[in-house]
Amino acid sequence: MSWPVLYAQLVGANRHSTSLGKVWLSVLFIFRVMVLVVAAESVWGDEQSDFTCNTLQLVFVSTPTLLVAMYVSYRNHSDKKRLLQSSGRAGLLSNKGQEEDLETLKKRRLPVAGALWWTYACSLVFRLLFEGGFMYALYVVYDGFQMPRLVQCDQWPCPNLVDCFISRPTEKTIFTVFMATASSICMVLNMAELSYLVAKAVTRSLCGQKERKTCRKSSRVKTQNKTNQKLLVSA
């Protein structure tokens, strides 16, 4: 499993996330992927299959962020096209100026508004669904989060009811509980981020509904006051 590749993709999309999104990414990589690779894989190392489940969950949960990455690259591509067309028509920009503009286009951070807002919100909803779905699946398939020490089995070709012993059940239970807790923390972060996005959109539309002039003027005055305060403090 090539975690660095996944990490590189997610970090790229992360630039356009909110702060909560960045915290989510850190929690995901440090408390889940890192723990999985460094510790948990060796606990399940002498098992046959149980680890595929956790890895699949992490991959699925990371993929909705790629929706955001795809949308951002689509936006950049169409803006680039527009820039090249307008500069070609005007014929005024030199090569260097055009290169600088293209560089700023690549490096800029898109505000989370409009269609990007919808893409981002959809990716959050999908993340929540995948997390919840996998937690539920784990709970149902393995009858709770505790790993039993002994299972009794009478499947063919076992001659009668036999005792089967699972290796390291306590350690496995500890790690299963740890991963379930980290999953829940990630779900809480995702829900908080979704509420934050919705609240931000609602306030933005309310501000837009009021008289646009007074709103803009008062917000400009507010920003100027804040700047003045900060300049005075830093002096």
Added chain:
Amino acid sequence: MPLTPPAEPDPEPKMNWASFYAVISGVNRHSTGIGRIWLSVLFIFRILVLVVAAESVWGDEKSGFICNTQQPGCNSVCYDHFFPISHIRLWALQLILVSTPALLVAMHVAHRRHVDKRLYKLSGRTNPKDLEQIKTQKMKITGALWWTYVISLLFRIVFEVTFMYLFYMIYPGYKMIRLVKCDSYPCPNTVDCFVSRPTEKTVFTVFMLAVSGVCILLNIAEVFFLVGKACGKHLHTAGDSTMGVWIQQKLCSY
């Protein structure tokens, strides 16, 4: 800090301690001198030792754990009873948790830089050189950053102490036992089970405990250093106030 982790003989690259080091060492620039020493101790004497040496010592802990019985399942059950969680995993979790408060500081620094950038833009200084300077300048540990830093240090100390306590609860004493007696089902009676490499494990356990202790001391020293520095600065700037003068007089009279 020019430290390169050992090259692992893996054909497939995986997210490992090297990438973790890259993430954590980014915080290093904004640490105090003691903080940098702590980070070096963490990476050289704990993570490197864990990865290069300790993992191979504990590698055959399950396969090398042999009980004096032919009863299937007895080995497994007795191993689970005496070793609920392996030392290696406990240390790995401890290192991960102890390093994460540093990310609080990294997030605060990133937030401050973002605010500074906005300030520069609003005041009209949009020269790319100025904006680059914001990225590379070292933040002074003052104001809200001081509090974030001290809180992260306190969390580190709490995590270290908690893990040492957990270690003591799960494995009382530092010595690894050579022989355990086990009579859990399905072992037919009390059987002798032998732990693999007990002496080597004892050596590493003592080493890791000692280094944990050193790290706790470094963190406590750093807290005192920061508090002392802040107090000193406060006394110096409050020289005009009557309280500051009174404190200075009292200190000078000793």
